[in-house]
Amino acid sequence: MASALTDKLSRLVKQMRGQxxxxxxxxxxxxxxxxxxxxxxxxxxxxxxxxxxxxxxxALGQEVLGSLKPGQALVGIxxxxxxxxxxxxxxxxxxxxxxxxxxxxxxxQGAGKTTTTAKLAKHLIEKRKKKVxxxxxxVYRPAAIEQLKTVTAQAGAEWFASSTEQKPREIAxxxxxxxxxxxxxxxxxxxxxxxxxxxxxxQEIKELHAVLKPVETLFVVDAMQGQDAxxxxxxxKEALPLTGIVLTKLDGDSxxxxxxxxxxxxxxxxKFAGVSEKIDGLEVFDAERHAGRILGMGDIVxxxxxxxxxxxxxxxxKLAAKVKSGDGxxxxxxxxxxxxxxxxxxxxxxxxxxxxxxxxxxGQVDMGKAERDIRRKEGIICSMTPHERxxxxxxxxxxxxxxxxxxxxxxxxxxxxxxxFDQMRTMxxxxxxxxxxxxxxxxxxxxxxxxxxx
Numbered sequence: 001m002a003s004a005l006t007d008k009l010s011r012l013v014k015q016m017r018g019q020x021x022x023x024x025x026x027x028x029x030x031x032x033x034x035x036x037x038x039x040x041x042x043x044x045x046x047x048x049x050x051x052x053x054x055x056x057x058x059a060l061g062q063e064v065l066g067s068l069k070p071g072q073a074l075v076g077i078x079x080x081x082x083x084x085x086x087x088x089x090x091x092x093x094x095x096x097x098x099x100x101x102x103x104x105x106x107x108x109q110g111a112g113k114t115t116t117t118a119k120l121a122k123h124l125i126e127k128r129k130k131k132v133x134x135x136x137x138x139v140y141r142p143a144a145i146e147q148l149k150t151v152t153a154q155a156g157a158e159w160f161a162s163s164t165e166q167k168p169r170e171i172a173x174x175x176x177x178x179x180x181x182x183x184x185x186x187x188x189x190x191x192x193x194x195x196x197x198x199x200x201x202x203q204e205i206k207e208l209h210a211v212l213k214p215v216e217t218l219f220v221v222d223a224m225q226g227q228d229a230x231x232x233x234x235x236x237k238e239a240l241p242l243t244g245i246v247l248t249k250l251d252g253d254s255x256x257x258x259x260x261x262x263x264x265x266x267x268x269x270x271k272f273a274g275v276s277e278k279i280d281g282l283e284v285f286d287a288e289r290h291a292g293r294i295l296g297m298g299d300i301v302x303x304x305x306x307x308x309x310x311x312x313x314x315x316x317x318k319l320a321a322k323v324k325s326g327d328g329x330x331x332x333x334x335x336x337x338x339x340x341x342x343x344x345x346x347x348x349x350x351x352x353x354x355x356x357x358x359x360x361x362x363g364q365v366d367m368g369k370a371e372r373d374i375r376r377k378e379g380i381i382c383s384m385t386p387h388e389r390x391x392x393x394x395x396x397x398x399x400x401x402x403x404x405x406x407x408x409x410x411x412x413x414x415x416x417x418x419x420x421f422d423q424m425r426t427m428x429x430x431x432x433x434x435x436x437x438x439x440x441x442x443x444x445x446x447x448x449x450x451x452x453x454x
Contacts, residue, residue: 024060027056027059027060031052031055031056031059034051034052034055034078035048035052038051038260041260042261043260043261044230044261044264044265046264046265047085047260047261047264047265050085050264051081051082051085051260054081054084055077055078055081058077058081059077082260082287083287084287085260085263085264086260086263086270086285086287087263087269087270087285087287090284090285090286090287091244091269091270091271091285092271092284093124093216093244093271093272094215094216094243095124095128095130095185095186095215096215097215099179099180099183099184099185099186100133100176100179100180100184100185100186100187101185101186101187101215101216102176102186102187102189102212102213102214102215102216103120103186103187103188103189103214103215103216103217103218104189104191104205104208104209104212104214104216104217104218105117105120105188105189105190105191105218105220106191106205106217106218106219106220106236106240106242107191107193107219107220107221107232107236108193108221108222108232109193110193110222111193111220111221111222111248112220112222112248112249112274113190113191113193113220114136114138114144114147114148114151114190115147115151115248115274115277116220116246116248116272116274116282117134117148117151117152117188117190118134118148118151118152118154118155118157118279119155119272119274119279119280119281119282120188120218120246120272120282121134121152121155121156121157121186121188122154122155122156122157122279122280122282123272123282123284124185124186125155125156125157130185130186131158131183131184131185131186132155132157132158132184132185132186132187132188133157133158133159133160133175133178133179133182133184133186133187133188134148134152134157134158134159134160134187134188134189134190135148135159135160135162135171135172135175135187135188135189135190136148136162136171136190137162137168137171137172137189137190137191137192137208138190138191138192138193139162139163139164139165139166139167139168139171139192140164140192141192142164144190144192145162145163145164148190149161151279154279155279157188158184160174160175160178160179162174162175168191168192168204168207168208169207169208169211172189172208172211172212173211175187175189176212189208189212189214191204191205191208192204192205202235202239205239205240206239206240209240209241215243216243216244217240217241217242217243217244218242218243218244218245218246218271218272219233219236219237219240219242219244219245219246219266219268220245220246220248221233221245221246221247221248221262222248222249223247223248223249223250223273223274224249229261229262230261230262230265233245233262233265233266234265234266236266237265237266237267237268242266242268243268244268244269244270244271244272245262245263245266245268245269245270245271246270246271246272246273246274246282247262247270247272247273247274247285248273248274249274250273250274250275263287270285270287271284271285272284272285273285329424329425330389330390330391330392331381331384331388331389331390331392331421332389332390334381334421334424335378335381335382335389337424338374338377338378338381339378376407376409376413377417377420379407379408379409380403380404380407380409380413380414380417381417382407383402383403383404383406383407384403388403392418392421395414395418400414400415
């Protein structure tokens with residue numbers, strides 16, 4: 001995410017921290033580099049000018065006088081102004097309305113509006129404990145209606161049927177009436193998108209807004225659009241009273257310009273960020289944490305949240321009890337550990353939230369290869385019989401050949417997996433008698449867990 005901008009600003013942060021004192025000359029040098037980094041990241045020119053002016057005023061003002069470490073003070077100012085540019089803190093979704101609270105989703109075709117509607121439904125169900133109904137007003141693309149039906153089911157929400165023969169206004173009113181009668185807390189309305197801004201689209205969505213009187217009007221914008229994202233956001237802001245922005249495909253955006261531009265251009269806060277294609281790949285946008293990521297400081301809070309979300313606590317407790325009681329750690333347990341890693345979003349997703357220095361060290365490992373390795377191990381274990389998984393010691397030459405053929409790998413791969421499993425099982429046995437601390441001391445030089453790439 002915003003990797004190009006992060007690389008440049010991370011280098012600048014290191015240079016700034018080495019400054020003995022703040023002078024107009026070194027501030028000018030630093031700001032020249034920041035300006036170039038922002039422009040290359042596709043940040044809108046008016047936003048860059050405003051950002052540079054604010055940083056310069058504060059860097060040469062009273063805020064850093066008497067600082068023992070002026071370089072750190074400069075980093076702090078840049079971090080603070082990055083957060084201010086994106087909206088400062090968290091702008092939560094507003095549901096303070098007589099149920100159902102209507103949320104209108106607006107945006108161009110291809111921005112990820114329909115998927116985002118379902119992601120938001122899942123978020124409201126899980127985080128806010130709301131009963132959610134979705135409806136599609138896109139009568140121009142039958143596939144859009146079917147897509148919303150599919151992703152709504154994945155999110156655990158209810159879908160309201162609509163068809164291409166109906167008018168969007170008629171669909172919206174019918175869905176609102178149904179939501180009222182069946183006591184839904186929230187109605188999410190997915191609107192039609194176009195490949196470009198046009199008058200018909202704007203007029204239609206204005207009418208929907210007038211009829212529904214939504215408590216939230218969210219503009220869904222593709223972060224990878226760069227400067228175009230700013231232009232479309234401005235056009236929608238002129239047509240509708242936008243209350244918030246959802247940035248999609250933020251995980252694939254290497255430049256980061258849209259995140260820094262849309263808040264200031266539209267005046268509407270960024271409320272959510274799409275960080276993966278999965279149905280739970282929606283994060284509440286926190287400007288300060290995102291600024292930290294851009295500066296290469298990482299986002300440890302998000303990392304902990306992601307790990308906690310991906311870990312099946314019940315399964316973890318069962319495994320802990322099994323180890324404590326002395327029951328054998330088998331290949332089913334090993335498979336469970338691999339699957340937990342996948343549920344956390346994969347190694348590359350976790351890497352994205354590490355501070356730049358740690359990420360650089362971990363970056364020496366080929367993450368794509370490491371993730372393929374995890375999938376290969378999963379395939380090998382899945383090629384075994386239930387009996388073999390429970391009793392790995394019975395797996396001899398002929399069984400290894402059969403397992404390798406079933407998984408589409410060489411016998412050496414099966415041997416390697418079994419060796420890694422043996423190492424982990426030995427560790428688990430040492431944990432049994434409360435010897436965890438002793439084991440940790442012995443492991444002092446080990447870099448990581450067996451079976452993992454670091």
